[in-house]
Amino acid sequence: MTWLLGKEFRFEAAHYLPNHDGKCARLHGHSWKGVVYVIGTTLIESGTKEGMLIDYSDVKGAIAPLLENYLDHHYLNETTGLEVPTSERLAKWIYEKLEYTLPGLWGVRIDETCTSTCLYTKSSNPALILSDGFTMGGIA
Numbered sequence: 649m650t651w652l653l654g655k656e657f658r659f660e661a662a663h664y665l666p667n668h669d670g671k672c673a674r675l676h677g678h679s680w681k682g683v684v685y686v687i688g689t690t691l692i693e694s695g696t697k698e699g700m701l702i703d704y705s706d707v708k709g710a711i712a713p714l715l716e717n718y719l720d721h722h723y724l725n726e727t728t729g730l731e732v733p734t735s736e737r738l739a740k741w742i743y744e745k746l747e748y749t750l751p752g753l754w755g756v757r758i759d760e761t762c763t764s765t766c767l768y769t770k771s772s773n774p775a776l777i778l779s780d781g782f783t784m785g786g787i788a
Protein backbone atom coordinates (compact mmCIF):
# COMPACT_ATOMS: atom_id res chain seq x y z
CA MET A 649 0.00 0.00 0.00
CA THR A 650 1.27 3.41 -0.87
CA TRP A 651 -0.18 6.82 -0.23
CA LEU A 652 0.88 9.92 -2.08
CA LEU A 653 -0.29 13.25 -0.68
CA GLY A 654 -0.05 16.62 -2.36
CA LYS A 655 -0.24 20.01 -0.71
CA GLU A 656 -0.61 23.01 -2.96
CA PHE A 657 0.97 26.38 -2.33
CA ARG A 658 0.90 29.64 -4.23
CA PHE A 659 3.08 32.69 -4.42
CA GLU A 660 3.58 35.86 -6.43
CA ALA A 661 7.12 36.49 -7.55
CA ALA A 662 9.31 38.12 -10.16
CA HIS A 663 12.17 36.61 -12.12
CA TYR A 664 13.95 36.71 -15.44
CA LEU A 665 16.03 34.28 -17.45
CA PRO A 666 19.10 36.29 -18.46
CA ASN A 667 20.18 33.94 -21.26
CA HIS A 668 16.77 33.31 -22.79
CA ASP A 669 16.30 34.13 -26.46
CA GLY A 670 12.76 35.43 -25.98
CA LYS A 671 10.50 37.44 -23.71
CA CYS A 672 11.58 35.61 -20.57
CA ALA A 673 14.85 37.50 -20.67
CA ARG A 674 12.83 40.51 -19.53
CA LEU A 675 12.00 40.97 -15.86
CA HIS A 676 8.47 39.66 -15.35
CA GLY A 677 6.21 38.20 -12.71
CA HIS A 678 3.97 35.18 -12.25
CA SER A 679 1.31 33.88 -9.94
CA TRP A 680 3.20 30.68 -9.27
CA LYS A 681 1.54 27.48 -8.12
CA GLY A 682 3.38 24.59 -6.54
CA VAL A 683 2.61 21.21 -5.05
CA VAL A 684 4.69 19.37 -2.48
CA TYR A 685 4.25 15.58 -2.64
CA VAL A 686 4.81 13.27 0.30
CA ILE A 687 4.81 9.48 -0.06
CA GLY A 688 4.59 6.66 2.48
CA THR A 689 3.33 3.17 3.17
CA THR A 690 2.08 3.42 6.74
CA LEU A 691 -0.45 5.65 8.41
CA ILE A 692 -0.30 7.09 11.91
CA GLU A 693 -2.27 4.65 14.02
CA SER A 694 -3.43 6.69 16.99
CA GLY A 695 -3.73 10.14 18.45
CA THR A 696 -4.86 13.37 16.86
CA LYS A 697 -3.36 12.45 13.50
CA GLU A 698 -4.79 8.93 13.36
CA GLY A 699 -5.37 7.74 9.82
CA MET A 700 -3.01 10.28 8.29
CA LEU A 701 0.22 9.74 6.40
CA ILE A 702 1.15 13.26 7.46
CA ASP A 703 -1.08 16.11 8.51
CA TYR A 704 -1.59 18.47 5.55
CA SER A 705 -1.07 21.34 7.96
CA ASP A 706 2.38 20.00 8.80
CA VAL A 707 3.26 20.06 5.10
CA LYS A 708 1.95 23.62 4.94
CA GLY A 709 4.07 24.48 7.96
CA ALA A 710 7.20 23.14 6.27
CA ILE A 711 6.62 25.29 3.18
CA ALA A 712 5.66 28.45 5.08
CA PRO A 713 9.18 29.71 5.88
CA LEU A 714 10.21 29.28 2.25
CA LEU A 715 7.24 31.33 1.10
CA GLU A 716 7.92 34.03 3.65
CA ASN A 717 11.68 34.30 3.27
CA TYR A 718 12.39 33.45 -0.36
CA LEU A 719 9.34 33.10 -2.60
CA ASP A 720 6.22 35.16 -1.97
CA HIS A 721 6.58 38.73 -3.25
CA HIS A 722 10.29 38.18 -3.76
CA TYR A 723 12.69 38.56 -6.68
CA LEU A 724 13.71 34.98 -7.27
CA ASN A 725 17.00 35.68 -9.05
CA GLU A 726 18.17 37.29 -5.82
CA THR A 727 16.49 35.34 -3.04
CA THR A 728 17.14 31.81 -4.31
CA GLY A 729 20.67 32.48 -5.52
CA LEU A 730 19.69 30.90 -8.84
CA GLU A 731 21.16 33.03 -11.62
CA VAL A 732 18.76 31.46 -14.12
CA PRO A 733 15.67 30.51 -12.09
CA THR A 734 13.75 28.25 -14.45
CA SER A 735 10.85 26.14 -13.21
CA GLU A 736 13.17 23.15 -13.29
CA ARG A 737 15.75 24.76 -11.05
CA LEU A 738 13.19 26.28 -8.73
CA ALA A 739 11.43 22.93 -8.21
CA LYS A 740 14.79 21.34 -7.34
CA TRP A 741 15.72 24.25 -5.10
CA ILE A 742 12.46 23.91 -3.12
CA TYR A 743 12.89 20.13 -2.91
CA GLU A 744 16.38 20.52 -1.49
CA LYS A 745 15.19 23.09 1.05
CA LEU A 746 12.52 20.65 2.30
CA GLU A 747 14.49 17.44 1.95
CA TYR A 748 15.73 17.13 5.53
CA THR A 749 12.73 18.66 7.28
CA LEU A 750 9.80 16.96 5.59
CA PRO A 751 9.68 13.18 6.11
CA GLY A 752 8.58 11.25 3.04
CA LEU A 753 9.13 14.08 0.58
CA TRP A 754 8.64 12.64 -2.90
CA GLY A 755 8.64 15.59 -5.25
CA VAL A 756 7.93 19.23 -5.92
CA ARG A 757 5.82 20.49 -8.76
CA ILE A 758 6.05 24.05 -10.03
CA ASP A 759 3.53 25.60 -12.41
CA GLU A 760 5.10 28.79 -13.64
CA THR A 761 2.07 29.68 -15.70
CA CYS A 762 -1.33 28.09 -16.15
CA THR A 763 0.02 26.22 -19.19
CA SER A 764 3.52 25.27 -17.99
CA THR A 765 4.28 22.67 -15.37
CA CYS A 766 7.40 20.96 -14.06
CA LEU A 767 7.84 18.13 -11.58
CA TYR A 768 11.12 17.43 -9.77
CA THR A 769 11.66 14.16 -7.96
CA LYS A 770 14.61 11.98 -7.07
CA SER A 771 12.53 8.95 -7.92
CA SER A 772 14.25 7.24 -10.86
CA ASN A 773 10.99 6.18 -12.44
CA PRO A 774 8.27 8.62 -11.50
CA ALA A 775 5.09 6.75 -12.21
CA LEU A 776 2.37 9.13 -11.33
CA ILE A 777 -0.90 10.32 -12.52
CA LEU A 778 -1.29 13.53 -10.62
CA SER A 779 -4.65 14.52 -9.30
CA ASP A 780 -5.39 16.94 -12.13
CA GLY A 781 -4.50 14.41 -14.79
CA PHE A 782 -0.93 15.53 -15.47
CA THR A 783 0.81 12.28 -16.27
CA MET A 784 4.47 11.65 -15.64
CA GLY A 785 5.21 8.53 -17.62
CA GLY A 786 6.48 5.14 -16.53
CA ILE A 787 5.51 2.56 -13.99
CA ALA A 788 7.17 2.55 -10.56
Ligand SMILES: Nc1nc2c(c(=O)[nH]1)N=C([C@H](O)[C@H](O)COP(=O)(O)OP(=O)(O)OP(=O)(O)O)CN2
Nearest residue numbers: 665671672676678733734735736760761762763764
Ligand atom coordinates in the same frame (compact mmCIF):
# COMPACT_ATOMS: atom_id res chain seq x y z
N1 LIG B 1 11.74 24.60 -19.78
C1 LIG B 1 11.45 25.87 -19.46
N2 LIG B 1 11.07 26.72 -20.42
C2 LIG B 1 10.77 27.98 -20.10
C3 LIG B 1 10.82 28.43 -18.77
C4 LIG B 1 11.24 27.50 -17.78
O1 LIG B 1 11.33 27.82 -16.58
N3 LIG B 1 11.55 26.25 -18.16
N4 LIG B 1 10.44 29.68 -18.47
C5 LIG B 1 10.02 30.53 -19.38
C6 LIG B 1 9.55 31.90 -18.99
O2 LIG B 1 10.02 32.27 -17.72
C7 LIG B 1 8.01 32.18 -19.10
O3 LIG B 1 7.57 33.03 -18.06
C8 LIG B 1 7.11 31.03 -19.15
O4 LIG B 1 7.04 30.66 -20.46
P1 LIG B 1 5.74 30.23 -21.28
O5 LIG B 1 5.12 29.00 -20.71
O6 LIG B 1 6.19 30.17 -22.69
O7 LIG B 1 4.73 31.44 -21.01
P2 LIG B 1 3.54 32.00 -21.92
O8 LIG B 1 2.80 32.98 -21.08
O9 LIG B 1 4.08 32.49 -23.20
O10 LIG B 1 2.64 30.75 -22.13
P3 LIG B 1 1.54 30.46 -23.27
O11 LIG B 1 0.44 29.75 -22.53
O12 LIG B 1 2.21 29.57 -24.26
O13 LIG B 1 1.10 31.76 -23.84
C9 LIG B 1 10.03 30.18 -20.79
N5 LIG B 1 10.37 28.84 -21.07
Ligand SMILES: [Zn+2]
Nearest residue numbers: 672676678760
Ligand atom coordinates in the same frame (compact mmCIF):
# COMPACT_ATOMS: atom_id res chain seq x y z
ZN1 LIG C 1 8.73 33.36 -16.14
